[in-house]
Amino acid sequence: MSGKGQQGRRPRADVQRNRAALLAAAQRHFLRDGVGASLEAVAKEAGVGPGTLYRHFPTREALLAAVLQTRSEELVARRADIAQLDDASERLRQWLRAMEEYFSAFSGLPEPLMAAARAQDPDNPLTLPCDDLITTTDEYLRAAQCAGQARPSVKGYDLFLAAISTAWISGTGATDEESLGRLRTLIESGYRERSDEE
Amino acid sequence: MSGKGQQGRRPRADVQRNRAALLAAAQRHFLRDGVGASLEAVAKEAGVGPGTLYRHFPTREALLAAVLQTRSEELVARRADIAQLDDASERLRQWLRAMEEYFSAFSGLPEPLMAAARAQDPDNPLTLPCDDLITTTDEYLRAAQCAGQARPSVKGYDLFLAAISTAWISGTGATDEESLGRLRTLIESGYRERSDEE
DNA sequence: ACCTTGTGCGGAGCCAGCCTCCGTTTTATG
DNA sequence: CATAAAACGGAGGCTGGCTCCGCACAAGGT
Structure with missing residues (x-):
């Protein structure tokens, strides 16, 4: 009954960190290489695996929108x-x-x-x-x-x-x-x- | 001294056939899938290997121009x-x-x-x-x-x-x-x- | 008809990038 | 500290671009 209502757990800390790192890396790459930039390179620069990137942003468009x-x-x-x-x-x-x-x-x-x-x-x-x-x-x-x-x-x-x-x-x-x-x-x-x- | 002057040999027949087949296939694919169409698919439909396609048209632009x-x-x-x-x-x-x-x-x-x-x-x-x-x-x-x-x-x-x-x-x-x-x-x-x- | 020559053929193979799946790690909580 | 849920990450499958080299086959001479 405390905190976020029905949600039992507090959101994990690393998910926010990763999301922020991904967004920062993506912005750099989109700026340099355009919207066709390699998503694998973005993930690598953010220090995460490809799977993490795709879990946060299922499509290129989702990442772009963010x-x-x-x-x-x-x-x-x-x-x-x-x-x-x-x-x-x-x-x-x-x-x-x-x-x-x-x-x-x-x-x-x-x-x-x-x-x-x-x-x-x-x-x-x-x-x-x-x-x-x-x-x-x-x-x-x-x-x-x-x-x-x-x-x-x-x-x-x-x-x-x-x-x-x-x-x-x-x-x-x-x-x-x-x-x-x-x-x-x-x-x-x-x-x-x-x-x-x- | 007859025909094409200095060129010793006459151009081979299959060269022209392949080129024509490639152009026809490329046109079909570009029409259907746009300029980003798969060049491998073009070669396959023309009945030639990828090597042949790239020898005739070294780049996508060259094929497009033709x-x-x-x-x-x-x-x-x-x-x-x-x-x-x-x-x-x-x-x-x-x-x-x-x-x-x-x-x-x-x-x-x-x-x-x-x-x-x-x-x-x-x-x-x-x-x-x-x-x-x-x-x-x-x-x-x-x-x-x-x-x-x-x-x-x-x-x-x-x-x-x-x-x-x-x-x-x-x-x-x-x-x-x-x-x-x-x-x-x-x-x-x-x-x-x-x-x-x- | 047959050989010789060299041009052109074609596919095996390498690389890059997209995306997924699942064993493992990390994190919040009792 | 134990536990379970949540998130991670990389191995791997797939597609498509492009190259390289041994082989086949057409052209021209005999």
């Missing part, structure tokens, strides 16, 4: 900053940029994210974050549309696609920052309403 | 059709669409194409086709710009990026045709000149 959790929280924080801005168009613009940076956390990240966004597979731990992003994008977009600053024909999902594909290009490492900037401008001109002040 | 040759010729043919059109803007639009379809030949194709476009690596057999596409895009774009139908700030490479990223999204299979259509429209609005008839 590592991404930190970034996700950063994104939420940035959302608060963005909400302070006056101009709806500027809010949308900065939100898109923030989302793109989130997608660019690791090279190759857009691929599994798109796969998760596809089939609403509830087993895929990346599905939830994705849905949230799309919904948020739609909110910012609608605000801009009401202010007459974005075309009515555009949908939130379209801008999600635009942001993730820009991140994909960025992740291939084949393109300089200048070209990426022009591409972002092109997309922005694409969703902005034509008859516009500024 | 299979793509057919599509590349289709694209050249389409270019001739497009050149017939009156409107420079329409020519650009249709060229971009043709290029996107070329990129969508196999699932996952944009990835190695971008890698080839990156470093001008002369060893990569996909580099040449890519450069050609970018140059052609630039030509069509310049014509449209001279006709006042495209923004002067846009570059050919930007539209190449837009097309290949659209193809990437399409290849993930995560998006319906309707959303893709809206994305294309968005991009088109992005590069078109604002003060425009129609």
Whole structure:
């Protein structure tokens, strides 16, 4: 009857240690080698066996989602900053940029994210974050549309696609920052309403 | 002194047969499984050993480039059709669409194409086709710009990026045709000149 | 028809990475 | 300190990429 209610035992100490070590190692490897990094190497660097890794994170996506959790929280924080801005168009613009940076956390990240966004597979731990992003994008977009600053024909999902594909290009490492900037401008001109002040 | 000049021998017959069988099998597998298809399976289906496959095509990219040759010729043919059109803007639009379809030949194709476009690596057999596409895009774009139908700030490479990223999204299979259509429209609005008839 | 030559064939074999299963170790608790 | 549950970790099966070398067979001469 004491402590954690129905759970008879307290959780073991090493499980937390291992989990933390795995996450740290995974982040390093994903940063260096992209989302396709060798999971065996991650386990070795964390000082655990492959079995332990797979017990904690049954799939690559699960590990990815866990590592991404930190970034996700950063994104939420940035959302608060963005909400302070006056101009709806500027809010949308900065939100898109923030989302793109989130997608660019690791090279190759857009691929599994798109796969998760596809089939609403509830087993895929990346599905939830994705849905949230799309919904948020739609909110910012609608605000801009009401202010007459974005075309009515555009949908939130379209801008999600635009942001993730820009991140994909960025992740291939084949393109300089200048070209990426022009591409972002092109997309922005694409969703902005034509008859516009500024 | 007859035939192929300095070459003493005529090329063997089985070489051509094997090459053709490999290309046919590779096309089938790339179509079904994307560019990451198992090369061993390709060799087996072609009725040859792995060694033979790798002698004909030392890398996956080489095989891909050879299979793509057919599509590349289709694209050249389409270019001739497009050149017939009156409107420079329409020519650009249709060229971009043709290029996107070329990129969508196999699932996952944009990835190695971008890698080839990156470093001008002369060893990569996909580099040449890519450069050609970018140059052609630039030509069509310049014509449209001279006709006042495209923004002067846009570059050919930007539209190449837009097309290949659209193809990437399409290849993930995560998006319906309707959303893709809206994305294309968005991009088109992005590069078109604002003060425009129609 | 048969030999000679050398080009091309093909599979055995090695490596890397994914993932699982189970005997062993570690940990919380009485 | 004893005990049982929980977690560990590595051996091992599997797939796929890629190489290397002995062998077979097609081309060309006699």
